[in-house]
Amino acid sequence: MMSTYILFYSSNYTAWAENVLKDAGIDCNAVTVPRDISAECGSCLKLSTLDIAEALKLLENKHVPIDRVEKIEK
C-alpha cells in the first residue's frame, strides 16, 4: 500500500504540522522517518491519503516549512 510522508527539517516542525493538519480534520500521524527515504533519526508525518494538495496548502498558509514529500510502498 502506498503512503505519503511529509518530511521536515526538525521534529519541532513535525509537531507543528501535525497540529495544523489535525485541526483541519486531515488524518495524519507522526511516525519514525522510514530508513529508505532518509537517514534522519527523528519523526515525520504519515498521511493516509495520496492526495496531499490540501495538506500542503494548509502548511503553506501557516508558514510551516517542509523538507520534502515522499510516496512509498509500505
Place this chain on the structure above:
Amino acid sequence: MFVSSLEHESNVIYFDNAASTFPKPLSVIEAMSECMIGYAANPGRSGHKLSIKAGQILFDTRMKLAKYFGTENPMRVIFDMNATSVLNLAIKGFAYKGLHVITTSLEHNSTIRPLMRLQDDGIIEVDILQGNRNGVISIDELEDARRGDTKLLVINHASNVTGATQNLLKVCRWCRKNDIVSIVDASQSAGSCDIDINKEHIDILCLTGHKSMLGPMGVGAMIINDSFDYRRIKPLKEGGTGSLSDAITQPTFLPDIFESGTPNVPAIAALGKAIDFIGEHGNDIGNKKDGLKRYFISRAREIKGLKVYTTKDKRAVVSFVIKNIPCSTITQILSEEYNIMSRQGLHCSPLTHKRIGTFPSGTVRFSFSYFNELWQVEKAIEALKEIKCR
C-alpha cells in the same frame, strides 16, 4: 487546590514568591509526574511513540506561550533553563564590538552582570538610566542617553525589589522609532499581567517559568517578535538538536538554532499546565495578589519605625525595613519562630537598592502569590509588631 510538600507544616506562610512561587497548582505537579512516569523520552531525537509524545507536549507549551504573549508563530518561542540563561543568550548573542547599550537602575543581576562583562571585555558601552525616585525611566531620559551607536535597550519590566513597573509600550515604541532593539526582562511580570509583544513593540521578551508563571524551576523562554531578524542573535551553544544530524554545523532555523541539548520536558509539560491555570483564573490572580499587598501596606502603618518601599503598580512585591533591626534578624525570626518565609538583603538587584537608598543593608521583602490568604498577612503583621517590641 494544591499539594504542598510542606503539608505536614500547615502553618507555613510563604511570602517569597518573587524568588520562586510556592506552592504550585496541582495540575502543574500532576503534569510533571505524568511526564516522568509516562513519557519522559528525548523529544526530536527518535521516532518512537514516547519521543513523539514528548515532542508534541513540547510543541503544545510552545504554542501556548506564543499565544499568551501575542505571537502566532510557535517557533519563535525558545526554551532554555530560566530567565538568566535566555537573557544571557539575547544580550551576549546580540552584542557586537562598538555597541552602545542603554539599561536601567531597576535591573536584576541577570541582565546587568552580562552587560558589565561585555563592557569590561571592551565590547560594548553601557549607560544606566536612574529614572525617577522609583527607578521608572522617561522618554526624555532615553533621548538624552541616545547616541548614534545606541542599538540596544535592556530593560527590566518590573522590579523584584519594589514592584516598580516600566511603561513598556512607551519605551519599546520609542526604541522602534529609533532603530533600537529592545530586550525585556519579564521575570517578575510574566504571568501576573498581560504582555503582548506586538502591541507593546517588544523585540525580545525573556521570562522564567517558575515565578508568576506558576510553573516549575528549570524552564525559561525567549520569545522573539516576528518582525525581528533572529539571525542578529548568535547562539551561545551548539550541539545536538535532533535535526540535520548529517551536518556538523548548527542548524540555522528556529528554534533549533538556539536549542541544543535535551530540553527539560517534565518542566515544559508542567509550564503548559501553568499557562492553562493562569488563563482559567484570569484577572483573579492579579487582583488577589494586589489586594494582599495593599492590605499589608495599610496594616504596616501600625508599626512604628517600619518603612515600606513599593509603588502603586499592580505587582505583589513590597520591601520594608524596621528601624534599628537588621533585615536578616527580621527574616530569621519570621522563619524560625513564626514559620513565615521571606527574603532579606539586596535581592540580586544592587542597582535598585542604590536607587531607593537601601544599599548596602537592603530590605526585607514580602512577595505574595495567588495561594496566599489575608489571614497570613494579618499573622505577619502581628509577628512584625512583636519583633519590633523586643
